[in-house]
Amino acid sequence: MSQLPALWRNYINGQWHTGQSGNLSVDNPANLSKVADITLASPEDVDSAVAAARACHNSAVLPAMRPVERGRMVRKMGDYLLENCDEIATVLTLETGKPLDEAKGEIQGAARYFEYYANQAETLDGRAIPLGKDYIDYTVYEPFGVTAHIVPWNFPIEMIARSVAPALVTGNTCVIKTPELTPLACTYIAKAAEFSGFPAGAVNILCGYGHEAGAALSNHPDIDQMVFTGSVQTGTLIAEAAARNLVPCVLELGGKSAAIICEDADLDSVVESVRWGIFYNAGQVCSALSRIIVHQDIHDELLQRLTHLAENLSVGSHDENPDMGSLVSMDQQRRVADFCQQAQQAGAIATTGGAPLDRPGAFFQPTVFSQVTANMAIATEEVFGPVLTVQSFADDTAAIQLANSTEYSLAGGVFSNDLQRIMRLSQQLKAGQVYVNEWYAGGVETPFGGTGKSGYGREKGREGLMNYVHSKNVAIRLK
Missing domain, CATH: 3.40.309.10 (Aldehyde Dehydrogenase; Chain A, domain 2)
Incomplete structure (x- = not known):
């Protein structure tokens, strides 16, 4: 691939933005050399990203689509990753220190999430509930709205795909905070969303410090769903912030x-x-x-x-x-x-x-x-x-x-x-x-998650899809 850009930026409302909290140097842990700089998002940048996601959701452009249309767009995100696997894997290797084959495997794993959840788009059916001859009653599933995703540094691309794919396929919009140690390859998710035709505001990607951008995102009053993978200590803080706003969480906090x-x-x-x-x-x-x-x-x-x-x-x-x-x-x-x-x-x-x-x-x-x-x-x-x-x-x-x-x-x-x-x-x-x-x-199809200090909620599989919808019941009296 050609020489990497010296400065990488955030992605808000379909545009590349310079963060308001300065720059962060991303280093190669294998030789301690500098890979590149990335601009850091401030709380104000978080506000802008959430507002963009909210505006996109309020436009109803994603929920109004037939599920198969959303599924095709999500599938194209995976296709983009595969088509650019060598380039993305090189960036991922430089910032994580993992071998190139492992980096390529992560990109392929991320693409698999987009493929799997794209195929699930048309399967999320409601149900009819019999209440006798005088009523028709049914349930439908609707997206939460604006989903927030705080991503760990160990598998940054794959962890974004694991939660963003089911969020998008069910009609939600996303604000993603990437890890400070390994943020560069994450920006290709924004390029994948552009390639797939997602509207501005559907996918927003920010790099920022946890205590600044992460805290602003998890405490934001206009977030409808929170997904976090990381430490018990940080997960506890996120759960407390989400509870104050009565926001549901999925927390994956590690294991032994x-x-x-x-x-x-x-x-x-x-x-x-x-x-x-x-x-x-x-x-x-x-x-x-x-x-x-x-x-x-x-x-x-x-x-x-x-x-x-x-x-x-x-x-x-x-x-x-x-x-x-x-x-x-x-x-x-x-x-x-x-x-x-x-x-x-x-x-x-x-x-x-x-x-x-x-x-x-x-x-x-x-x-x-x-x-x-x-x-x-x-x-x-x-x-x-x-x-x-x-x-x-x-x-x-x-x-x-x-x-x-x-x-x-x-x-x-x-x-x-x-x-x-x-x-x-x-x-x-x-x-x-x-x-x-x-x-x-197992694989993408099988549910993943724990209890206790390992967190709560499930990702992957059908269970992962259900994180991003709530059920609405409609009861109709016929006379």
Whole structure:
């Protein structure tokens, strides 16, 4: 691709705007070089974006369309991403530090959301309710109106697509606040909306600080729906702000997910799942497989195989074609290192890794910890890095107790060839989704979300579509 622009802007009401809060330097975490500047949105810019979204919604241009027309426009957004995948992936790689193949996979995943929800556009039917011969009663689904989307830095393009696709296909308008660390590739969503023919104000994209633009958006009185993916601390603040305006939320706040490995499990499948479950995107995944709970009879063998896996993963910048890229920032590297240091001080043993790589950039060694106890922070708190803990169990009761011992409940897994045991353990796991014999089994079609500190509401699948509509009942007396 040609040289990147030196300055990137916000997108409001169909126009590119310079933010009123100065510029932000976006850096490449793999070599600490500057990628570009992006202008920062102020609270006044947030007001302008929300007003544009409100005006577009009030015009009724989107709800007035046949659903198939909205679906075709949403589908074209995905087509645009695929047609420009190489260019967008290059930008995404530079600002996130992830390998180029992973960046391309994220773009393709984002396009899949647009495809899936485009196909759902015509399926959102109301229903008739029998009230006797003197009445006709029916329900219809209507869009909320203006939806707000605050996006995390780990999968910025895919997370926008996950919520914006169902919002648009149901006739809502969108205001999106991108992450400060990885905002550049997000701007291609605006280009995709233009390419697809969405009217001005339907899609608005802002980069701004969380305490400034994010707070202004979550507190805005003219927002009808709020979607947030990120930390528990920030999610709590957003929920409080939304509650003051009586605005419904969908919150996805992370996890500390465990897989129970039974003694009859296929260990090749377990190792492959760990490869993608904790080392993909350098472990910066909310539903990462961060804990292995393995039967004591196969603990030593599996620990050896997982250690070998981690030791043989290449780590480097995208031009080195590595198995794993860098963390998103030096701050994130320090955070992961602190977790590892505390674990070792508490008695955990790093069978491999446990420290940053000895090279410039936010790189961290693929890490496996054994001798981990349930009270260690490494076993209970979300590290958000390439760090796996391995614990053993003697019976299924102990396995479930360990798996359910954190405040999170996003994902869980079971690896076994015993169907009855799989069903029993799956029922007992405290998790919004359970992966059996393959971590990340499922897809765009399957609902995703948790409870407790993992948040509430569901994204993906049919459940994700229902976030953006409310039901209206019409009762008609015939005489």
